[in-house]
Structure formats: C-alpha cells, structure tokens
Amino acid sequence: MQSLDFAERYSRQVLFPPIGAAGQKQLAAARVAIVGCGATGSALASLLSRAGVGYLRIIDRDYVEPSNLQRQVLFDESDAAESLPKAIAAARKIKSFNSEIAVEPHAADLTPQNAEEFLGGVDLILDGTDNFETRYLINDFAVSKGIPWIYAAAVASYAVTMTVLPGETACLACVFPDSPRGMVETCDTSGILNSAVNFVASIACTEAIKLLVGARDKLRRTLLSYDVWTNDFAEISTAKPRSGCRACGQHDFVHLAGEGRPHITLCGRNSVQIHERQRPIDFDEISRRLTPHGPVRHNEFVLKFWREPYELTLFPDGRAIIKGTTDTAIARSLYARYVGS
Numbered sequence: 001m002q003s004l005d006f007a008e009r010y011s012r013q014v015l016f017p018p019i020g021a022a023g024q025k026q027l028a029a030a031r032v033a034i035v036g037c038g039a040t041g042s043a044l045a046s047l048l049s050r051a052g053v054g055y056l057r058i059i060d061r062d063y064v065e066p067s068n069l070q071r072q073v074l075f076d077e078s079d080a081a082e083s084l085p086k087a088i089a090a091a092r093k094i095k096s097f098n099s100e101i102a103v104e105p106h107a108a109d110l111t112p113q114n115a116e117e118f119l120g121g122v123d124l125i126l127d128g129t130d131n132f133e134t135r136y137l138i139n140d141f142a143v144s145k146g147i148p149w150i151y152a153a154a155v156a157s158y159a160v161t162m163t164v165l166p167g168e169t170a171c172l173a174c175v176f177p178d179s180p181r182g183m184v185e186t187c188d189t190s191g192i193l194n195s196a197v198n199f200v201a202s203i204a205c206t207e208a209i210k211l212l213v214g215a216r217d218k219l220r221r222t223l224l225s226y227d228v229w230t231n232d233f234a235e236i237s238t239a240k241p242r243s244g245c246r247a248c249g250q251h252d253f254v255h256l257a258g259e260g261r262p263h264i265t266l267c268g269r270n271s272v273q274i275h276e277r278q279r280p281i282d283f284d285e286i287s288r289r290l291t292p293h294g295p296v297r298h299n300e301f302v303l304k305f306w307r308e309p310y311e312l313t314l315f316p317d318g319r320a321i322i323k324g325t326t327d328t329a330i331a332r333s334l335y336a337r338y339v340g341s
C-alpha cells in the first residue's frame with residue numbers, strides 16, 4: 001500500500017476529480033521517456049516528476065552552460081560551472097524534490113541504433129528536442145511500436161505542439177512529410193522566451209497526464225500553435241491520419257532504418273558533434289596526456305579541454321562536442337589529434 005506521504009504529497013492533485021486517487025496510482029505506475037532535456041524537456045521533467053509519474057527516462061546529449069539558465073528550469077549555476085551533462089543534472093535536481101520516483105538519466109545522443117534501448121518499454125514519449133531529425137526518429141519508433149508521443153517545440157515567442165496517437169490520429173509525418181522550412185530556425189539563431197517554453201510544456205504535460213490516467217477523450221486532436229508575443233493562435237485538425245503517409249500509412253520507417261546518419265554533425269551555433277559510443281575514455285589518463293597542450297578539467301561525467309580557439313567536450317563513451325568551428329574537417333582532425341583516430 002502507498003504510504004501516508006504519498007497521499008499527502010499529491011493531495012492537491014488528487015482533489016482534482018478527473019485525476020483522483022485512481023489517477024494518481026496510474027501516474028505512479030506510468031513510464032515516460034523524455035528525449036532532450038533542455039528548456040522544454042526540463043520543464044516537462046519538472047512538471048511530470050512533481051505530478052508523480054513513477055518512472056522517467058531522460059535522454060540528453062548536452063551539458064549545462066550559463067546561457068541555459070534563463071529558461072532551463074532544472075539547472076542551476078553550479079551545474080553550469082561543473083558542465084554537468086543535462087540528464088545527470090536533471091536526475092539530481094528531481095531527486096531533491098521527489099526522491100520517491102525513479103529517474104533514469106542517459107547522457108547520450110538518440111540514434112536509430114539505440115532507439116529501442118532508450119525509447120522501448122514506456123507508455124509515452126515526450127519531445128524535448130530541438131531538431132526535426134530526432135523528431136522524425138521518435139515518430140518512426142513510436143508509430144512502429146504503437147507508443148503515443150507528444151511533439152513540442154518553442155522558438156523565439158512561438159510554441160507548437162501536437163499529441164500523436166499511432167493508428168488513431170495524424171502522426172508527425174502526416175502533418176510534415178518533410179522538415180518544415182520556416183521552422184528550422186533554432187534558439188541559437190532566433191533566441192527564445194522562457195514563457196514560450198513553459199507555455200508549450202504546460203500543454204504537453206497536461207496532455208501527458210490525460211493520456212496516463214486514461215482520459216483519452218479529453219486529448220487535443222490538433223496541431224496547436226501559439227505566439228505568446230503576438231497572440232497569434234492557430235489550430236489544424238490532426239484527428240485522422242493522412243492517407244498514404246510514409247510512416248503511419250506505409251510503415252516505411254526511413255529514419256529508424258538510420259541509413260546515412262552522419263558520424264559528424266553540426267550542433268547548435270559554431271559547434272560540431274562527433275558521434276562515438278564505442279570508444280570508452282579513461283578521463284584520468286587522457287587528462288594527463290592533454291595537460292601539456294592546454295587547460296583540461298574533468299569530473300565523472302565530462303571532460304573539457306581548451307585549445308584556443310576551440311573547446312573540446314568529451315563524454316565517457318567517446319562522444320565529443322567541439323566548439324569554435326562549423327568545419328567538420330577541423331573537428332575531425334582535432335578529435336584525431338587529442339582523443340584518437
């Protein structure tokens with residue numbers, strides 16, 4: 001039986017009749033994966049963990065930086081000073097306000113190869129990413145397995161979200177067969193209001209709770225967009241899948257097949273990511289090796305090395321983010337020189 005603390009902790013939510021004691025138990029038994037734990041992802045993780053979702057898996061490839069603190073609600077100045085991976089920092093912060101739920105952090109990049117490991121075995125997948133490549137991968141995986149997922153995005157003052165119920169509503173590829181042009185701008189180029197993030201996270205979190213407590217008739221079956229600055233509001237129906245949709249119609253999961261995912265990609269403004277998972281790094285050893293070449297510092301999760309004008313951030317599985325260039329050849333050569341080829 002649940003402890004008294006459980007009843008006390010969630011008492012105000014249980015008082016809300018559509019949730020009630022039965023809904024709260026369903027939340028405690030629910031398993032949710034959140035892909036990306038930046039602004040939207042950390043708002044979602046904060047809301048859902050406080051609401052008592054029993055198991056959260058948080059997947060994020062990035063580390064905390066000072067420019068994140070304006071909107072990424074799970075992080076603080078010490079996380080940025082330590083360059084903690086966001087997944088790890090998020091799990092620690094959640095533990096400080098709800099130690100009774102399970103949080104499984106993964107400081108890693110979601111790829112077609114690890115999609116089953118990171119997205120399998122959950123009731124719902126939430127989008128906290130900042131790019132369509134990953135969203136199409138989530139969509140392919142979710143549709144192929146029949147797992148609901150919620151698309152959520154915020155850029156500048158603009159927020160957009162839709163709930164995808166595979167086999168029932170439109171999927172992401174129904175609505176956007178290809179990456180939408182006007183929406184490839186990112187927070188790095190357009191800036192972002194923290195209120196746009198919280199707006200979209202609030203809607204997506206509520207949809208998540210409706211779904212997890214079985215209130216499917218209350219789910220929104222539209223693509224909703226709202227600009228918190230201009231007050232422009234739009235909705236288009238997603239009540240039915242588009243006939244002939246590549247993903248949910250033809251079951252052609254090209255993004256999950258993962259053909260041609262590059263080993264090196266641009267990531268954010270002025271940085272390049274080297275995707276490696278098979279090169280376990282001994283931070284102490286590499287730290288000694290790098291010290292003669294420039295400042296180096298590491299903790300258990302991340303190693304940073306500065307070689308002007310570049311900054312190399314290395315993760316234990318060998319993945320690296322190289323700041324200070326958008327030239328993949330330069331990034332590759334720095335990696336080869338300082339980490340290994």
Ligand SMILES: [Zn+2]
Nearest residue numbers: 171174245248
């Ligand atoms: Zn579709």
